[in-house]
Amino acid sequence: MKVVIVIPTYNEEGNIGRLLDLLALELLKINGHEFNVLVVDGNSTDQTREIVNEKSAQYSFTHLLKEEGKEGLGSAYVKGFDYAIKNLGAEVLIEMDADFQHDPKDISRLISEIDNGFDCVIGSRFVKGGSIPKEWAFYRKFLSFGGSIFTKIVLGLYDIHDFTSGFRATKVKGFIDKIDFSQALSKGFAYKINLLFKLHKLGAKIKEIPINFGLRDRGNSKMEESNFLDSLKVVLLLRYKESQSFFKFLAVGFAGLGTDFLIFNLIRLTPVGSKYASIISGFIAMVVTFLLNNSWSFSDRKIVSLATKLKKFVLFSIFSCVPITFRSWLISFSAHKISDTFLVVNGAFFVGILIGLIWNFTVYSRIIWKKEKNG
Numbered sequence: 001m002k003v004v005i006v007i008p009t010y011n012e013e014g015n016i017g018r019l020l021d022l023l024a025l026e027l028l029k030i031n032g033h034e035f036n037v038l039v040v041d042g043n044s045t046d047q048t049r050e051i052v053n054e055k056s057a058q059y060s061f062t063h064l065l066k067e068e069g070k071e072g073l074g075s076a077y078v079k080g081f082d083y084a085i086k087n088l089g090a091e092v093l094i095e096m097d098a099d100f101q102h103d104p105k106d107i108s109r110l111i112s113e114i115d116n117g118f119d120c121v122i123g124s125r126f127v128k129g130g131s132i133p134k135e136w137a138f139y140r141k142f143l144s145f146g147g148s149i150f151t152k153i154v155l156g157l158y159d160i161h162d163f164t165s166g167f168r169a170t171k172v173k174g175f176i177d178k179i180d181f182s183q184a185l186s187k188g189f190a191y192k193i194n195l196l197f198k199l200h201k202l203g204a205k206i207k208e209i210p211i212n213f214g215l216r217d218r219g220n221s222k223m224e225e226s227n228f229l230d231s232l233k234v235v236l237l238l239r240y241k242e243s244q245s246f247f248k249f250l251a252v253g254f255a256g257l258g259t260d261f262l263i264f265n266l267i268r269l270t271p272v273g274s275k276y277a278s279i280i281s282g283f284i285a286m287v288v289t290f291l292l293n294n295s296w297s298f299s300d301r302k303i304v305s306l307a308t309k310l311k312k313f314v315l316f317s318i319f320s321c322v323p324i325t326f327r328s329w330l331i332s333f334s335a336h337k338i339s340d341t342f343l344v345v346n347g348a349f350f351v352g353i354l355i356g357l358i359w360n361f362t363v364y365s366r367i368i369w370k371k372e373k374n375g
Contacts, residue, residue, distance in 0.1 A: 002034045003111065003169075004084035005094040008076035010042040012098045013051055019098055020055045020062055026104045027061070030111060036088045038063045039098075040080040042070035063088070073166075074191025078181045085172055093176060094169045101214045102167040109209055110169040119175055119204035120196075122160075123167030129210030130162070143228055151193060151231075153358050154239050154246070157200055161208055164192045164231065175204050189227040190234040197238050248297035249361055252289050257353060260285035264349065274345050275332045282324035290316050298369035312368055319363045327352025 005023070009016055020037065027035045039052045041064060049064060056062040065083050067076060077095060084090040092114055096102050106123055113121040124130050126148055132141060144164070151163045170176055179202075185194050200206065239246045260281045267277035290313055294303055303309045327349065334348035365371075 001032070001091050001114075002036070002089045003092045003094060004088050004090035005035065005037045005096055005107070006040060006077060006080035006084060007037065007096050007098050008040045008042065008073055008080070009044060009048050009052075009098045010070055011044045011046045011048060013044075013047040015098050015100060016048055017051045017055060019100065019104070020052070020059060022104045023107075024059050024061075026107060030108050032115075033111060036061045036063060036084070036090075038065055038080050038084050038088065040065045040067060040076045040083075042067045042076055072187040072191075073189050074184060074194075075187040077191065078184065078187075081176060081181070085177065091172050092169055093172060095166055097166050103211065103214065106167070106209075106211055110167075113207050113209060114169050114171065117205065118207040120168060120170045120199050120206045122162055122165050122196075122206065122208045123211035124162035124165055124208035125211060125213045126161040127208045127210050131210075131212045133213065133215045135215060147228070147231060150358070151235050153362055154235050155197060155242075157197070160196065160200075160206065163196055164189070165211075166192065167211060170199065170204075175199055175202055178202055185234045185237050186230055188230050190231040193231060193234050194238065245297050245300070245365070246361065249293065249364070250357075252292040252297050253357060253360075255292060256285040256289035259288050260353075261349075265346075268345070274335055274340060275328055278328045278331050278349070279324065282320075282327070286317060286320045286324070289320075293364060293369070298364070301369040301371055303369070316364070316368050319367070320360060323352060323356030323359050327356060 007016075007019070016039065023037055037059075039062070041049050041052065043066070049066065052062065052064045056064060065080060067079065081090075081093055084093060092111070094107065094110060096107075102123065110121045110123065125132050126145060132144060136144075148161060148163050152158055152160065157163075179195070179198050184191055196206075236247075263281035263284055264277050267280055268274045270277075272280070294309070303312050330352050331345050331348045334344050338344045
């Protein structure tokens, strides 16, 4: 089987030579496959291209594809995939970083699972045995792990844990060659989410293997500052294209939030106080959102029968009380531990809303307005 490892670079003179040396050693240990390494360079201003050219004279499996500009990670991979398939006869494509955050020794594990019949194998940081650097700042850990949870829930891909891993092996025939990359929703970091979603839609057998994601060995990170917003945009666009009910649910959620927020802040100024104001406003908003969701968000699964509607509303109320109760506790805790001020209690209020949004859509779409299977 012909395997091509695609490595995007930009100013990686401190890493790329050593990486190619290590790959030469590791690839010799893997039998039964023909390997090539394709470095896709985004117009580096250092000696990256010169080093790759030197290594290509030393190692016949090394190739350099030059980009005229730096258009983003996704664009580099798409160009690399196209070149690898047309010029190197790739049957399996491996995506890999040049900065030693991916261990070359793990390539054999990816290929082993491809040999076992899987169509896409992900080097995952978020399955048992996987890890991210302890040295990362909390916000980066939160965005990385939290982003994968958000993506999992919004896209409904509950069997995948790491959506933005840059270390993957994917079969070409029936999968990569079936994807129209001109329709990609991102040329940047978020292409990873887009590609994985399309592979899932094509019926790819996907497996995650644990990897220890390392710190960058040297040099500065090339991660674009807009990665978070780019990923959020792609996830929401994919969900919108798949199911407009989610966005109707969001619109109804905002209507309920407006009702909730207004009533909460009116009642909290009375002797009732913040804690019970949240319970009252939450219940009123719950009634409003049930009626709107039934008539609009999930209109294709609309509950018509009065008896069923009452039964479902009871379930709806029970499940909806979970985030409301949590939110009320969070507000009470914040007011007691910090201060009962507008900023503090409303900060807690909105954290509770965000958690409740994820909980509610999952429960509503899978239990209350569950889509019935045909036949």
